[in-house]
Amino acid sequence: MSHATSHGRRWAATALAAVAACGALAACGSASANSGASGATLTLDSGQHVQTAENLVAAFEKKTGIQIQIRSDDEDALADQIATEGSHSPADLFYTENTPPLMSLQGKGLLSPVDAATLSHTPSQYNSPGGDWVGVSARTSVIVYNPSLIKAGQLPTQISQFADPKYKGKLAIAPQETDFQPIVLAYDRAYGQAATLKWLAGLKANAAGHVYPDNETIASEVNQGAVGFGIVNQYYWYRMRAEIGASRVKAQITHLAPRNPGYVIDVSGAAVLKASKHQAEAQKFLAFLVSKQGQEIIAHPGTGPGQSISFEYPLASGVSTLAPETPFTQLQPYPITIAQLGTGSAGIALLRQAGLL
Secondary structure, three states: OOOOOHHHHHHHHHHHHHHHHOOOOOOOOOHHHHOOOOOOEEEEEEOOOHHHHHHHHHHHHHHHOOEEEEEEOOHHHHHHHHHHHHHHOOOOEEEOOOOHHHHHHHHOOOEOOOOHHHHOOOOHHHOOOOOOOEEEEEEEEEEEEOOOOOOHHHOOOOHHHHHOHHHOOOEEEOOOOOOOHHHHHHHHHHHOHHHHHHHHHHHHHHOOOOEOOOHHHHHHHHHOOOOOEEEEEHHHHHHHHHHHOHHHOOOEEEOOOOOOOOOOEEEEEEEEEOOOOOHHHHHHHHHHHOOHHHHHHHHOEOOOOOOEOOOOEEOOOOOOOOOOOOOHHHOOOOOOOHHHHOOOHHHHHHHHHOOOO
């Protein structure tokens, strides 16, 4: 799809190759012997980072004996595939980085209600308004910038200022990123459609030559001094630092002004598909994601067994991140709700109208 991100594209080949190597119908390991009392092997459609999903699945399999095979791709592409397959979808579960794909499938009646006990682990404002998916983790948007190209005091503090002509040639954007859509939706909610289209035109002009496919590229290009600044979710900077080493990180991050429309919270969630023939086992996986064990895999970054370099904020079971990030409770995002973000289709339409998709 035109608005697909690289989250799926980059890691899908690895994940799909692993699935293929294990056989089309059986997950890795002795599925027939270790698939729990029901003998079920679940299929997880995942738009999340592959390593995060794999670590969570491995811990769940070890805990329950229920096997899961992962189909990784861009979350919008997976949502479209699930919608097309409908009641014949081979997937049991859907795990995303953002809520709009879940809201889209919920609106089509393709998701099963989540067990009330599972929903209770996550604050209600981060769950499905209809109870059909559960919030698992979150990220927040930040400015990533290179101090050798632009000083902190020269940065915009409002997302509207990104369109100021004085930033021409200094700005990087990734309009294909699903993470960018909530910012567009928040801007539209704050200022209206006409102002949003004018703002997007300004971004397009200022970012000419620096329109990238994903947040990873923005973070990398800013770090290497190819461009002054861009907007990404905070975890890309922390992941980059973990992967290349703190001494090689020249870029820094900062927040926009409190409650500015560019300062948004993105929620990652998971659902059981109504088409699943293994409802009870699939519900167990959702329960695991929001359990203390599941949340600690997300919260405790590292490269060892059972650890993740997700650097996302855990949302459930009272678990807090160990990363040196601004605590989740201290964030001051723009007040837009899950329901107001909806399916994301309005943001996609605006981006297409602006010629950015």
